Amino acid sequence: MVEKRKPIAVKDAIEKVLGFSRVGQIEHVALQESYGRFLAVDLVADHAVPPFDRSPYDGFAIRSIDTISASADLPVEFEVIDEIGAGYVSDHLLGERQAIRIMTGAQIPNGCDAVVMLELTKVSKRNDKVFMSIKRPFKKGDNISFAGEDTLKGSTLVKKGAYITPGIVALLATFGYDTVPVVYKPRIGIIATGSELLDVRETLVPGKIRNSNSFMIEAQCRRGGAKPIYFGKLMDNLDECFLAVQNALRSVDFLITTGGVSVGDYDYLPEIYKRLGANVLFNKVAMRPGSVTTVAEVNGKLLFGLSGNPSACYVGFELFVRPIVRTFLHNERPHLQKIKAVLGKDFLKPNPFTRFVRGQLTFSDGKISVSPVGLDKSNVVTSLADANVFIVLPGGSRGYQMGDMVDVLLIEDQTGSETSWAESFK
């Protein structure tokens, strides 16, 4: 007899999975390896930026009081008493009508309260002395970058869990992190099951297809911030699959299997969960594709049973595994970012279950539109290549027409969302 499974709402499924989330430990990597990792501590400024008053331009450091009378007709002349390059400090104290030649980035000398840009000055020499004259007055503070104007000492600049961008790398360098505390990447084991699967290098034979899911998931793991560990592909053989799952579970933080979760005679995952004594969180989700997606838990460790169909497998990863990975990485925005877009093509099929349609987002004149790419069948692999979003069509809705406003989930985006996009979905 066919087992009757009760579908659970997508929102509830995600909640159940996140109930078993774990967070990763800290590891230290070289600054140059930190791009794309997730910060494990708050980045706090241990000094002000700039650390001292400095000149943003090449020019002359002066006392503004000396410039009050300066005009085109009556320029004011200054004696140039020193020259400081970036990285050097002058030990002169500026006196009346004295100036110090200063380079971009150099520290403002004592007694000076304004900088005049080089191009606004005229330089001359007399009796081995250098003079500089200007034709207009300057105010106190003109052209000075003041200590702390960018950042005060003690400010939290970047929060724990942030995805490290090139801009954050620059901040880490500024604050002396030659090694960076990042969150250890969760190790995700991957096992592909199915007697129809050939290795990638094998020649096609009747009835068989090449294994593509495990490689796709490895890339999804990398995009999500995890470290994939491939444990190989297996024939539909209960004992062999059971041992492989049991063994892989020991050395990973999460385990993904593909295939074998349906109700067919060769779908052994349900039996494997039984043998492991696993707690099955759900084995049917009210969604298309991927309704057979199953998630179970053994001693707090999650097993994701994704569909063997490529598109269903892809969706299953992004909906259930990705937020678990981002939570592990201490990221405050673990959910996919949901935005609204205008449907660019009809999608007339009704949606008994919440449907995730592979789509491509385009921008035009401040408007966002989205169109489905390729066929929307769960076994279609080619449309995955062009998709950068999922169009989410809620369960119970009729078909949609061009011009309708729909929800889309951004799958190539690092921003994410604090709250689950699924809050408003069944």
Next chain:
Amino acid sequence: MVEKRKPIAVKDAIEKVLGFSRVGQIEHVALQESYGRFLAVDLVADHAVPPFDRSPYDGFAIRSIDTISASADLPVEFEVIDEIGAGYVSDHLLGERQAIRIMTGAQIPNGCDAVVMLELTKVSKRNDKVFMSIKRPFKKGDNISFAGEDTLKGSTLVKKGAYITPGIVALLATFGYDTVPVVYKPRIGIIATGSELLDVRETLVPGKIRNSNSFMIEAQCRRGGAKPIYFGKLMDNLDECFLAVQNALRSVDFLITTGGVSVGDYDYLPEIYKRLGANVLFNKVAMRPGSVTTVAEVNGKLLFGLSGNPSACYVGFELFVRPIVRTFLHNERPHLQKIKAVLGKDFLKPNPFTRFVRGQLTFSDGKISVSPVGLDKSNVVTSLADANVFIVLPGGSRGYQMGDMVDVLLIEDQTGSETSWAESFK
């Protein structure tokens, strides 16, 4: 005397740089290492997908003609003569009122023209034979995934130069690429100059700051698809800098220096270009920040002289280096993607030159809005951490108000644009 430099329009500067673009060679990497690389050849389907007619469901393969009379009152019964798992092929030819048990993904047996899902059937046993009955008619082709319905043999699935996403990895696996021809990453040399620069691990001392630009650029190189090679930081010493530049140029595809491009007494890059016999494409651009950005060329090899100010340096990389990297990678969309957004905050400063303001993009109800992040001064490093776009305010424009529509460039996006965003800018 201060050298007078003539600013060039941003659009012209980008064009001049791209005039010296080069394209990279092919290298082969394992499929598992291909995510995030750029494809070096068109990906053509060498077989149809699916490669054979197959069942998308668990169920029974039947002849639709036998089901014409089936109804709830008068079910039609079939004898089950074989069972095929995915990966196996039945050698039976289906006769009248015969059925074959078939699993998801298995090849449709000869003589069959429809599949009935398991849950719509009733199975029974009599005299060691298995029977199955159904209560409604099926049409020819019902529940069959036909060979080639996803992809025909010979179709170009992904074009050369594409950024390899998880979806493309799946396609590569499907078509047997256990190694993938990708474009060799351009090697970009990086030299930081400036006597004010400390190493990241050094303690701050008066007048000095830590080198952050080279690490930031390394991360920007990685994001862009290039391989950064750091040649260290140098004091403002002409001979030393010249030798370092000359030496680095020999072993890289492109070279970036930071600092030393202005008109100050310690800005040695102009003199270094002279000694190298380099052709200076431009040494002043009508933009803020980064007006001192200089690009030169020696024997067809580009030297990017970026500003020493972090934000100017960042902008200089994205505007000039990134499209050169993407062109090298054969990518058809080498330019930053430009979209329209609504300004979320006033930006009242006038823009004598085209201004690139670091901003953060947000989506709400199908509208795109953008706000400047932090201070907009070229020496401000902290705002880089939060920026995911540049707001582009054209030269010659007055200040902008909240609600105005502005152009933004997406800097965290892999999609890019075929044509230069700068086409419409001076």
